[in-house]
Amino acid sequence: MSEKEVILTQDGLKKLEEELDHLKSVKRREVAERIKIAIGYGDISENSEYEDAKNEQAFIEGKIITIEKMLSNASIINDDEVDTDTVSVGSIVTLHDIESGDEVRYSIVGSAESDPLENKISNESPVGKAIIGKKKDALVDVNAPAGVIQYKIIDINR
Secondary structure (H helix, E strand, O other), X not given: OOOOXXXXXXXXXXXXXHHHHHHHHHHHHHHHHHHHHHHHOOOXXXXXXXXXXXXXXXXXXXXXXXXXXHHHOEEEEOHHHOOOOEOOOOOEXXXXXXXXXXXXXXXXXXXXXXXXXXXXXXXXXXXXXXXXXXXXXXXXXXXXXXXXXXXXXXXXXO
């Protein structure tokens, strides 16, 4: 079975590479040291420090494997290739909520780097799906849990 393609911006690629490096160079050492200290306490069969450290080690190794798979299946979006005529992954889009009058600005990213708190939304999210491929001034309907929200695309940048 082939792995799912992971769409990343240059920024997302850099962050994943930095996280992977940190996990491999810092976190692995920290956990290995915790395990070494816990073993020094004696009987490991009833040693909660040892169990906690081993569980954290398994978590870190799993995260390393996950990030390595993501990077090996990554499709990198080059900022220079992002079209400003239509919305695509890598676009920065300003939307006007027709009902409330609010404006919101989103960066469209792949699901691996979405972060709603930083206004980075996935191309697979309801809003992302609705606006991908659309042009400036288009009206789009977004099916949200609270009902249909209508937006007008005000601007598309990279």
